Amino acid sequence: MLAMALAALDSTIIATAVPQIVGDLGGFSVFSWLFSGYLLAVTVTLPVYGKLSDTFGRKPILITGILAFVAGSLLCAGAWDMASLIAFRVLQGLGGGALQGTVQTIAADLYPLKERPKIQARLSTVWATSAVAGPALGGLLAAYADWRWIFLINLPVGVLALWLVRRHFHEPRRPARTGPARVDWPGALAIFACGGLLLTALVQGGVAWSWSSAPSLLLFAGSALCAAATVLIERRAAEPIIPAWVWRRRPIAAVNLAFGALGLLMVAPTVFLPTYAQSVLGLGPIAAGFVLSVMTLSWPISAALSSHVYNRIGIRNTAVLGIGAAALVLLAFPLLPYPGAAWQPALIMLALGAVLGLFQLPLIIRVQSSVGYAERGTTTASVLFCRQVGQSVGAALFGAVANAALVGRLAAAPADIRPGLPGDLDSVSHALEDAGTLTARATDYLRRAVDTAVDNVYLGAACAAALALVLLLVLAPRRFPVHGEVGPAADGNGDENGDGDTEVARAPSAAAGPGAERQPDGRRR
16 A cells, blocks of 8 residues: 555645746746656556566565655656656656556455455555645645655655565465566567557647647657557567457456546546636636545445445446446536536536446456466556556547637637637636636636536546446456466455356466466366
């Protein structure tokens, strides 16, 4: 939980200190890379760390991640300009990728299915606490101390986490390897290149340059070429970073695609709700953050109680119920009155967190339980990787949707208020912050334009939820297999929760030859 707190707190504490950082170091035109650079590093390293944890064990990968994150934090605190700070944030991201995936995998290694909802809910409370405390703590440190303490505060947390992991985390005994460990470093580099180019194109497209400009086209073309090279390298590798079985097995493929859709829909609350709260409701930054944070309060509570639901109706039905309800909750957002009160979107976020807790946790628990120790790190990393990519795609897609709706509303503005109106979402937000330059009628028109743009984004998020629903109904099996290995995370019973939703999938037989595996009915594939 302490190791997870490093990554969770970092994602929220820095946001409120950006004005002080820019005022000290400059570089306003590129400050968004403080977040984009970290996101890129975390995303592209997730599958690599997943495979490495399957190969060398969880403990060395977790320790490496903590060390990289702490080192990056120390260097960030000593940054001398914006370029150096961005570079050190990337180093933090290299550690953050190891923290996020490995901690989730360790939870599946150490705890049986009956206990896993409880421990995963505890991990979720780390994110909930960080979502509430992070912005306030960042603002206090930036205002009354110095923004560099935002990074220095990671040092005692990281050192304590490192000491506890080294002293008290005893890894379960791993299955003996039949040969020396081999790492697919060419595949890892290809994944780095492909993910880096694609995410840079998605993050910066429509912001730093237009979608049809040469940089966007070159980045997308480069990512396509790297993707083709990655497929060729991985097909020939003896131990690929992203093995083909991740997409061939229905339970894993269904959850991967569903989590990609989850990443898409999460863009609406995490990116656009703060803009709505400030520009339409007139709230300050901290109050707008609390409107969003109520979702992170209901999410872990719902996740902790989800076992009572899927014990009765099964894993797939619980996830279908959760994501179907999420689509309805997202569709309710455009029905809010204008301008409305702050409690109305807060209530919607509270409901959204509750239903997504029923969707996310049961799926990730069951997909981890469908594989053995030697494949669990790769499986967990693939799920988290798909969610991160979905969120990046969603930011680009819904940003275009919001801008298109906003431009349409501004183009239809009455002639007497049209001169001087801004032309995109960021410019509108800045104009509304300095509303003294606008007439009361122009201000109201801009607020309604933002309201329309965010409503369209929530409609798109509801479509993403519907896509996840369809993927589960079409691809997810009615019964998720449970791997039949014996160890700390298994109690010897295939249907550990008594939900009637699982089949036992035994570990591959050594006599079956390399790469062979057992189907739930005992046949070799």
